[in-house]
Amino acid sequence: MSKGLEDKDLVKEVKSGSASAxxxxxxxxxxxxxxxxxxxxxxxFLAEDLAQDVFIRVWRAIDHYDEKKGSFTSWxxxxxxxxxxxxxxxxxxxxxxxxxxxxxxxxxxxxLDRSDKIQKIKGExxxxxxxxxxxxxxxxxxxxxxxxxxxxxxKSEENVRVIQHRAIRKLREKIKL
Amino acid sequence: MTEEEFIRKLKKExxxxxxxxxxxxxxxxxxxxxxxxxxxxxxxxxFRLAYVVAxxxxxxxxxxxxxxxxxxxLPGEPLYPVKRWSEEAVIFVKFDETARNxxxxxxxxxxxxxxxxxxxxxxxxxxxxxxxYESQMEDYTSVYMDDPNLSEDWVVTITLNREVLRKAADxxxxxxxxxxxxxxxxxxxNLPDENNGExxxxxxxxxxxxxxxxxxxxxxxxxxTSETSSPQP
Numbered sequence: 001m002s003k004g005l006e007d008k009d010l011v012k013e014v015k016s017g018s019a020s021a022x023x024x025x026x027x028x029x030x031x032x033x034x035x036x037x038x039x040x041x042x043x044x045f046l047a048e049d050l051a052q053d054v055f056i057r058v059w060r061a062i063d064h065y066d067e068k069k070g071s072f073t074s075w076x077x078x079x080x081x082x083x084x085x086x087x088x089x090x091x092x093x094x095x096x097x098x099x100x101x102x103x104x105x106x107x108x109x110x111x112l113d114r115s116d117k118i119q120k121i122k123g124e125x126x127x128x129x130x131x132x133x134x135x136x137x138x139x140x141x142x143x144x145x146x147x148x149x150x151x152x153x154x155k156s157e158e159n160v161r162v163i164q165h166r167a168i169r170k171l172r173e174k175i176k177l
Numbered sequence: 178m179t180e181e182e183f184i185r186k187l188k189k190e191x192x193x194x195x196x197x198x199x200x201x202x203x204x205x206x207x208x209x210x211x212x213x214x215x216x217x218x219x220x221x222x223x224f225r226l227a228y229v230v231a232x233x234x235x236x237x238x239x240x241x242x243x244x245x246x247x248x249x250x251l252p253g254e255p256l257y258p259v260k261r262w263s264e265e266a267v268i269f270v271k272f273d274e275t276a277r278n279x280x281x282x283x284x285x286x287x288x289x290x291x292x293x294x295x296x297x298x299x300x301x302x303x304x305x306x307x308x309x310y311e312s313q314m315e316d317y318t319s320v321y322m323d324d325p326n327l328s329e330d331w332v333v334t335i336t337l338n339r340e341v342l343r344k345a346a347d348x349x350x351x352x353x354x355x356x357x358x359x360x361x362x363x364x365x366x367n368l369p370d371e372n373n374g375e376x377x378x379x380x381x382x383x384x385x386x387x388x389x390x391x392x393x394x395x396x397x398x399x400x401x402t403s404e405t406s407s408p409q410p
Contacts, residue, residue: 019211022211052203118191121187140187175187
């Protein structure tokens, strides 16, 4: 019933404790958040755990979200960005126990592993500096604006433009599409 | 291939999605956690609600507590205005004038007890209360006596009040003692003869214009003034 609602309306429901509204947000944004982590970590299972953790933090901290300060998507990616930074720094910040159960079906894992193009892109992204990789994922894979990316990564818009330009140049040298 | 074309193809190739079934499995794992952990919003909402309810209860109980505590206060004390306000509130919420007057009659007893409590510790305030009591006598006695539903209450109350006032007069400084006695006699004069007669029969040694045994122990000037101000011949 809440599937037709916009994010801001769903957020209001989550704020009043609606788990079903969170489920709708989860179904809507899981793919993007998972891809964000998938391309920036070396482990697809870790990506799943981090993606799950984003939604747990959304659930816990939803009352701190202020729509006047930006879209829900930007706020959610900001959470994801902070989790990723913690991960890079070696902090164990996961709420759900890793590997507590196998959540992915074998078919889906095989499909992911056997996709040469995905593996190729992931392999080349792994060779980029962390901030280059993140700009590529947010700007091009997830269609975010330079302004949104600069807010999420806390970099100037000019800096984001420079990074995206260099990242694309490097990827074009390595990936033949 | 231009940069734009490269980006468009890169995006297309990099995209993948979960199946609906896959998402359901993942959600199930997350839901197990969420079901046992209310959202921050829930806590904040719950906290706010609990806070408002708690404050309302505190205000309610504090108000009730202050009002209750004020009931024994005396003029000049901080809570006395609360006591008077609560009396006004009681009168205000009555449905008809007879009920309001019954409450007013009831509260006259409080005034005479206040006089009794104040005559020694704060005679000036005692006089202020006496002024108010006297004023009420003048304003309402005929009203009370003309209402068959009130006259009996009023006579009984006046009689009881008189006992308290007599006690107050015993302890009061001379000027207030005199004042009280004049007031008591004034009350008599305002009551019907029948009641006066009953009082005269029931209360030996105290008749209109005459001194009681206690009066005879008072200084001569008090007796003298009392007699001269008596409405009796």
